[in-house]
Amino acid sequence: MSLNSKELKAIIDLGNSLGYVGDELKQFVNDERMRIEKEKENEANRAFELEKLKLQNAKEMEEQKNKAEAEEKRLAREAEAEQKKLQHEREVEEKRLEREAEEKRLASEAEVEEKRLQIEAEMAERERRTKLELGERAAQDKREQREFELKKLELQVSQNARNTQPDMEGVGDNNGGRVNSNMRGLKLPPFNPDKDDLDSYLTRFERACQAFDVDPRKEVTIPRSNGKNC
Numbered sequence: 001m002s003l004n005s006k007e008l009k010a011i012i013d014l015g016n017s018l019g020y021v022g023d024e025l026k027q028f029v030n031d032e033r034m035r036i037e038k039e040k041e042n043e044a045n046r047a048f049e050l051e052k053l054k055l056q057n058a059k060e061m062e063e064q065k066n067k068a069e070a071e072e073k074r075l076a077r078e079a080e081a082e083q084k085k086l087q088h089e090r091e092v093e094e095k096r097l098e099r100e101a102e103e104k105r106l107a108s109e110a111e112v113e114e115k116r117l118q119i120e121a122e123m124a125e126r127e128r129r130t131k132l133e134l135g136e137r138a139a140q141d142k143r144e145q146r147e148f149e150l151k152k153l154e155l156q157v158s159q160n161a162r163n164t165q166p167d168m169e170g171v172g173d174n175n176g177g178r179v180n181s182n183m184r185g186l187k188l189p190p191f192n193p194d195k196d197d198l199d200s201y202l203t204r205f206e207r208a209c210q211a212f213d214v215d216p217r218k219e220v221t222i223p224r225s226n227g228k229n230c
Contacts, residue, residue: 003033011036146198153202 003011008029015028 003036007036008033143193147193150193150198 011029011032012025014032015025018028020028
């Protein structure tokens, strides 16, 4: 780096003050000039290196800053993603718990409904059995009542037959022949208490007696299915 005139004059003045003249002065000036130029060059180099270092440091700092900002953003994104993940997991868990609670509720309601239907079925079965027992009992009572009425009627007919036997023996041939003829014509199938209805059978019996002009209270007995008359 060249010296300016002012700097060169200062070197010459310094050489003169030191007593240099002629060639010695020229050599002194030349040496000083080279020294000063070297120092300036070194100073320029140091300044350049310093500026370069500053720039490099600034660049590194900028890179570090950018890297730090990028890392901060990455951490922020990861934190946000983790938060969303946790939120999603909480929602999934809440839904699972709600679903389990709903399943338990439905299972409990189904169990209650099943028990209710079972109780209703048991009550219906008991009611059916009760009605069946009552119906069988009523049918049995009805059969027993029919048997009683039939026995009563047979006893009454038998008693009337015994009471009217002497009178029938003293009746003349005309009446006796008519009664015996009518009684012979009066034929009914035997009464079967297991199959026949007593009321219907008695109705047919009375109509047959009327058709053959027979008094059932005095002249006939009811034929039974065992082939014996009462």
